[in-house]
Amino acid sequence: MDTTPEEAAQVVALLQQGLSQRAVAAQLHLSQSAVSRVYRRFQETGAFNRRPRTGRHRCTSERDDRFIVSTSLRNRHLTGVDVQQELRRVRQVAVSEWTVRRRLKEANLTPKRPASGPKLTAGHRQARLQFAREHLDWSIAQWRSVLFTDECRVCLHGSDRRGRVYRRPGERFAQCCFAETVAYGGGSCHDVGWYFSRGKNRTCFRAWRRPRRRLTADRYITDILLGHVVPYAEFVGEDFVLMHDNARCHTARVSRQFLREKELRTMDWPALSPDLNPIEHLWDELKRRVRARNPVPASVDELKTALLEEWDGIPQETVKKLIRSMRNRLQAVIRARGGNTNFALAGAAAGAEELGLRHDTYGDSTNGDVLLEHSLGHHVDYLGGIAEVQWQLKDTWLTEQKI
Numbered sequence: 001m002d003t004t005p006e007e008a009a010q011v012v013a014l015l016q017q018g019l020s021q022r023a024v025a026a027q028l029h030l031s032q033s034a035v036s037r038v039y040r041r042f043q044e045t046g047a048f049n050r051r052p053r054t055g056r057h058r059c060t061s062e063r064d065d066r067f068i069v070s071t072s073l074r075n076r077h078l079t080g081v082d083v084q085q086e087l088r089r090v091r092q093v094a095v096s097e098w099t100v101r102r103r104l105k106e107a108n109l110t111p112k113r114p115a116s117g118p119k120l121t122a123g124h125r126q127a128r129l130q131f132a133r134e135h136l137d138w139s140i141a142q143w144r145s146v147l148f149t150d151e152c153r154v155c156l157h158g159s160d161r162r163g164r165v166y167r168r169p170g171e172r173f174a175q176c177c178f179a180e181t182v183a184y185g186g187g188s189c190h191d192v193g194w195y196f197s198r199g200k201n202r203t204c205f206r207a208w209r210r211p212r213r214r215l216t217a218d219r220y221i222t223d224i225l226l227g228h229v230v231p232y233a234e235f236v237g238e239d240f241v242l243m244h245d246n247a248r249c250h251t252a253r254v255s256r257q258f259l260r261e262k263e264l265r266t267m268d269w270p271a272l273s274p275d276l277n278p279i280e281h282l283w284d285e286l287k288r289r290v291r292a293r294n295p296v297p298a299s300v301d302e303l304k305t306a307l308l309e310e311w312d313g314i315p316q317e318t319v320k321k322l323i324r325s326m327r328n329r330l331q332a333v334i335r336a337r338g339g340n341t342n343f344a345l346a347g348a349a350a351g352a353e354e355l356g357l358r359h360d361t362y363g364d365s366t367n368g369d370v371l372l373e374h375s376l377g378h379h380v381d382y383l384g385g386i387a388e389v390q391w392q393l394k395d396t397w398l399t400e401q402k403i
Contacts, residue, residue, distance in 0.1 A: 003030065003038055008048035011038045060103065064093050068100055069107045076165040076177050077114070080104070104166055111164035114179035115172050117340035118272035125338030127270040132333040135326075143326045145239040146267065147232065150279045151247075173342040217252035225258060233264055243267045243277070275343035276329050278322035285318065286310055 003011070007028060014024045021039070025032045042048065060068070064087065071083050078086075080097045087093050087100065104110070120128070165177045215223075233240040242264055244250045259266055274280045289310035290297070297303040325343075332341035 002050065003034060005048040008038045008042070011035050012042050012048070015039055059095050059099060060093060064091055064095075065103050065106070067091055068103045069109065072104055072109055072166045076167060077179075078166075079164070080111075108168045109166040111166055112172070112177075114165045114177050115340075115342075116179045117275065120272055120339060124270065124272050127338075128273055128276070128333050129338035131268070131270045131273075131276070132330040132338075136330045136334070138326070140324055140326075143323055145236065146241045146243050147229065147236075148277055148279050149242070149244045150274075150277055150283075152283050173340070175336075175339055178340055215249050217249045217255045220249040220252075220255060221258050225255075225262075225264075229264065230262055233262075241265045241267055243269055245269055245273075245277075246271045275341045276326075276333065278325060278329070281322055281325075281343075282314065282318070285314055289313065 007030070010028060011024055011030070014027065015021065015035075019027075021032050021035045024030075025035045028035075038048075041050070045051065067090070068083055068087060071086050072078055080101045083104075084095065084097050084100045087095065101111075118124075165179070167174065167177045171177055229242060233242070242259075244266065246269065249255060270276070286307065290303075290306050293306055293310075297306045329341070329343050332343055333339075335341075
């Protein structure tokens with residue numbers, strides 16, 4: 001039985017006081033041989049701790065270890081089993097998966113879920129880079145005149161489980177550690193659309209059951225632009241700018257023609273750029289709040305209630321901070337040369353495993369789904385104070401509330 005350093009110190013102290021080894025063993029409830037070993041070790045080394053042992057020989061050589069690390073670094077998405085099989089194929093060395101993981105951990109490579117972002121082509125990167133450079137000098141006041149829009153898919157049931165990548169600290173957003181995603185992957189249950197400007201207001205929703213319905217360009221014009229955006233733009237004035245993505249209903253010929261006829265200014269938004277849209281971080285906050293509810297929503301009605309309640313609970317200051325983050329977002333795109341940035345962290349593509357929350361543009365609805373359309377209010381100077389313009393899509397009305 002091994003003795004602790006404290007017990008060894010007691011043994012030496014008692015022996016130096018003149019007690020016999022048998023007496024010390026009886027007093028400390030140790031064997032006489034253990035007392036003898038402790039005192040002999042103290043005489044030889046002057047220490048109470050045991051000498052370090054050599055331990056079992058490593059089953060991999062230094063060259064094997066370097067091969068394991070380099071294989072993982074060449075492809076960060078390889079699992080421990082993949083590296084194990086590659087080691088066996090190339091080096092003819094058979095080790096367990098756990099041995100491979102330990103070697104990677106020794107190199108400070110640990111498995112983490114990859115930050116996800118859309119798959120970008122060279123054209124996408126160039127467009128993102130050009131947009132960032134053109135708008136880098138915009139002031140906060142200019143960004144506060146933009147009506148940001150986005151859509152988010154929320155599934156009551158489902159999972160968005162992803163693989164892991166081996167990475168070092170600080171490499172979360174390295175391009176080699178990114179997991180690129182493709183739109184519409186994984187299906188849908190519930191669609192949620194929200195609209196975002198200088199502030200946040202109440203929510204209005206419509207439940208779409210059967211049959212399956214799609215947000216076409218005609219319905220986008222009738223329900224969204226005419227019923228919501230046009231009167232909103234008239235209230236804001238000539239500074240109004242509409243930001244919407246490149247969904248088909250947004251870029252359709254009739255939609256573009258309608259916007260020209262109404263003289264609505266729109267931003268030339270680069271495709272696949274959720275990290276530039278500040279509302280994406282609001283999705284992340286909303287999903288965190290919904291996931292934290294106890295119990296978790298178990299039906300469509302409960303999910304609707306949870307979304308509305310948690311949305312109303314998001315502080316207004318959060319919205320203001322997101323608007324002020326636009327310059328940082330553009331700078332991040334420039335640093336990444338048009339690639340995905342660390343602002344993709346809170347993109348809804350990251351999803352939530354518990355509720356299957358997925359980011360998406362408007363698409364086909366499925367049976368039993370619900371479309372929530374939400375607008376974030378507009379703040380203007382009003383009689384020396386701040387007026388919150390609250391919006392409701394169904395009735396298309398405005399109310400001004402002095403704060």
